[in-house]
Amino acid sequence: xxxxxxxxxxxxxxxxxxxxxxxxxxxxEGSTGTGDSQAKxxxxxxxxGVALPSKTSENWVLAGDLFTNGLQEAGFKADVQYAGASTTxxxxxxxxxxxxxxxxxxxxxxxxxxxxxxxxxxxxxQAGVTVIAYDRLITNTRDVDYYIAFDNFKVGQLQGQALxxxxxxxxxxxxxxxxxxxxxxxxxxxxxxxxxxxSVLKPLMDKGDIVVGSSQTxxxxxxxxxxxxxxxQQRMDSLLTSTYAxxxxxxxxLSPNDTLARAILTSVKGAGKPIPIVTGQDSEAESVKxxxxxxxxxxxxxxxxxxxxETINMIKSLQKGDKPQINDTKSYxxxxxxxxxxxxxPIIVTKKNAAEAYANxxxxxxxxx
Amino acid sequence: xxRIKDLQKNLFGGTASNARQSGMIFTLVAIVLLFQIWTGGxxxxxxxxxxxxxxxxxxxxxxxxxxxVIVAGHIDLSVGSVAAFTGIVVAKAMETYSxxxxxxxxxxxxxxxxxxxxxxxWVAYVGVPAFIVTLAGMMLFRGGNQYIGNADxxxxxxxxxxxxxxxxxxxxxxxxxxxxxxxxxxxxxxGMVWREWKARQTRREMQADxxxxxxxGIRLAxxxxxxxxxxxxxAGGRIGTSLPIxxxxxxLLVLAYxxxxxxxxxxxxxxAVGGNxxxxxxxxxxxxxxxxxxxxxxxxxxxxxxxxxxARSAASGPQDGLSWELDxxxxxxxxxxxxxxxxxxxxxxxxxxxxxxxxxxxLQLEGVGxxxxxxxxxxxxxFAVAFDVYNKRQGHFSIIGSLMRPFRREEPxxxxxxxxxxxxxxxxx
Numbered sequence: 001x002x003x004x005x006x007x008x009x010x011x012x013x014x015x016x017x018x019x020x021x022x023x024x025x026x027x028x029e030g031s032t033g034t035g036d037s038q039a040k041x042x043x044x045x046x047x048x049g050v051a052l053p054s055k056t057s058e059n060w061v062l063a064g065d066l067f068t069n070g071l072q073e074a075g076f077k078a079d080v081q082y083a084g085a086s087t088t089x090x091x092x093x094x095x096x097x098x099x100x101x102x103x104x105x106x107x108x109x110x111x112x113x114x115x116x117x118x119x120x121x122x123x124x125x126q127a128g129v130t131v132i133a134y135d136r137l138i139t140n141t142r143d144v145d146y147y148i149a150f151d152n153f154k155v156g157q158l159q160g161q162a163l164x165x166x167x168x169x170x171x172x173x174x175x176x177x178x179x180x181x182x183x184x185x186x187x188x189x190x191x192x193x194x195x196x197x198x199s200v201l202k203p204l205m206d207k208g209d210i211v212v213g214s215s216q217t218x219x220x221x222x223x224x225x226x227x228x229x230x231x232x233q234q235r236m237d238s239l240l241t242s243t244y245a246x247x248x249x250x251x252x253x254l255s256p257n258d259t260l261a262r263a264i265l266t267s268v269k270g271a272g273k274p275i276p277i278v279t280g281q282d283s284e285a286e287s288v289k290x291x292x293x294x295x296x297x298x299x300x301x302x303x304x305x306x307x308x309x310e311t312i313n314m315i316k317s318l319q320k321g322d323k324p325q326i327n328d329t330k331s332y333x334x335x336x337x338x339x340x341x342x343x344x345x346p347i348i349v350t351k352k353n354a355a356e357a358y359a360n361x362x363x364x365x366x367x368x369x
Numbered sequence: 370x371x372r373i374k375d376l377q378k379n380l381f382g383g384t385a386s387n388a389r390q391s392g393m394i395f396t397l398v399a400i401v402l403l404f405q406i407w408t409g410g411x412x413x414x415x416x417x418x419x420x421x422x423x424x425x426x427x428x429x430x431x432x433x434x435x436x437x438v439i440v441a442g443h444i445d446l447s448v449g450s451v452a453a454f455t456g457i458v459v460a461k462a463m464e465t466y467s468x469x470x471x472x473x474x475x476x477x478x479x480x481x482x483x484x485x486x487x488x489x490x491w492v493a494y495v496g497v498p499a500f501i502v503t504l505a506g507m508m509l510f511r512g513g514n515q516y517i518g519n520a521d522x523x524x525x526x527x528x529x530x531x532x533x534x535x536x537x538x539x540x541x542x543x544x545x546x547x548x549x550x551x552x553x554x555x556x557x558x559x560g561m562v563w564r565e566w567k568a569r570q571t572r573r574e575m576q577a578d579x580x581x582x583x584x585x586g587i588r589l590a591x592x593x594x595x596x597x598x599x600x601x602x603x604a605g606g607r608i609g610t611s612l613p614i615x616x617x618x619x620x621l622l623v624l625a626y627x628x629x630x631x632x633x634x635x636x637x638x639x640x641a642v643g644g645n646x647x648x649x650x651x652x653x654x655x656x657x658x659x660x661x662x663x664x665x666x667x668x669x670x671x672x673x674x675x676x677x678x679x680a681r682s683a684a685s686g687p688q689d690g691l692s693w694e695l696d697x698x699x700x701x702x703x704x705x706x707x708x709x710x711x712x713x714x715x716x717x718x719x720x721x722x723x724x725x726x727x728x729x730x731x732l733q734l735e736g737v738g739x740x741x742x743x744x745x746x747x748x749x750x751x752f753a754v755a756f757d758v759y760n761k762r763q764g765h766f767s768i769i770g771s772l773m774r775p776f777r778r779e780e781p782x783x784x785x786x787x788x789x790x791x792x793x794x795x796x797x798x
Contacts (some may be wrong), residue, residue, distance in 0.1 A: 056741075073714060080736075082738060082739055083739060084739035088449075088691075089689055091739050094730065094733060095733055097420040098417075098730065098734050101411055101417045102736075113522055113687075116683065118684070119534040119683060120531075127416075127607070141683075185519070188539075290793060367431070
């Protein structure tokens, strides 16, 4: 045992002495980052780090490719990293540390867990790195500089409006009977989507124009754990049995995203009921097909290309030493400070405008023909 | 014996020493060297070394406990879940009842000990295989984590974060370095010199061959050089940084557990049980108690690792601890432990863990994606163990053998290993 240690130390020492004649060099001087490096700008070919969650959704994979290409086109060196599938948080932490060590000037973070990056973000700040939270806000820290995302409250509003319009088109006179679904309770965005939709639906519910058949209107009752399709299908199955077994007709279902929307439709079809108006989000290929086939009513287009392009624009202004463009300085309080945000508008897509909305999308455009 | 051979024997501990025998140590050095060149010198910068230590200390802490479990012939799959469960309990308790942080840590250790007692009971006294008990524990405590935390992330107070993200304070005169770290380095140097002198004395008393003075001199110079280098690196980081607190906890644990497994009766019993449980029992080893203690100890260390991770992340989340058990098990096997039990050392496991850590770090510095990193780590694990198995079958010295030899030579094997000179290992590394 002693020899192992001895041997190890001896070899490490030998290497250390060989490779580094200047073993006493010191990093204390010259690296006292103060965090206001943004005001001065930085070299045009600097390193930009992008830390994304694991490759579990198409969106993240696409975003990664777009970042790699976009940053290189803009003249930066890009280091785009995904967290591993099973060790997401720890991976992301060490990836961010590695980016700081490599001297990145800006780090874009799509957080796997919004509140477990405090230490790394603080480390970045001390090293004078600008941190941009991408799509998901980093919480409980003062050290995040900007937030860029689609306006999620607006997503909810658009879903609510689409639901009402769709039902009106089918049955011009109310009252309409609907059911509500919301996203996973551990995702901050779920509540934002739901609140957005309720800001449209609630006034109509109060007037009696819209009736929730099962009277389950609380977000706790409507939540689908883990955004899982099977959970949504189960809930819809039970709703159909409990509430719509008789002659009662279901006119619409508020669904927060496409996966859940399709699960809801599967359940309705399985029960042999007429298809209600169902909303969605994310523009998944399957759902776009379903919309074109007249089953799912709407989805939301959050164009990852635009979001990445805007992020790169933000990095470009930081490089020049300018203040990046911001359009919201009030809404995003992360628990420690209000993070200046740039919000992009989402676009609602129905059968009517699908061809137009996806015209630039090589994958979805053919589906709308 | 020629001078060259003398040098080989005494520096690397084998008469027919070659690169293969020194196994993982050389792999570790090679990896450091490779990445040092490949990353243009980034690997050995202060900032990076500090980051590596604070990123991987919790895995290395798990590896210590896992080594003992594996040596005793068991396995523990529940460590990640136990860590996550402890993390959420501690975070919730501090949030809900505004528990001060020392009580939080105490609570965490108690939770770990209770879980360990629970698992140890099933393994040792009921006789359910540890694989099954801890597989059950893996689900049980993962579920517990989600139940208590509501699958949500719970932040922890600032003081508590010190154990995972903290550094030694900058005190004393402005030397351009972090003074407490310098002091630790000095203590380590003194300890090293003292131990070397003590070892020579012991050998002389036992009338064994004493290495020539010039060899001791060279060895000491290299070791002191390494310590001085490491000290200056850790002390010379950005202002406000030093050797991380979690790294100090790790070093203390490595010293304590190395001593325990090597020099105490309880520690030797673990090897006896892993080597041949029946024979050990007939020789008077209390089999059940050894198994119980080993399983319980693992959960306590898992709890500690969980708290360090939570402290570093500033919050306890539903994804904490995922696949940590696999990292810890890999470190132990790369470090030369035998799947069948009875073989392996704490320092070997730490070296194994460092190999993985530096591989990970170097690949990340190079911007290699996590998919490729996992593939490479998988291959390293497979080849490290396969190489060892192959060498043993060929009748060559095995890496495991080489890792084990030093302590076989220094003390008689078996449960009655003497603790004649306990002090001499206290300051290792």
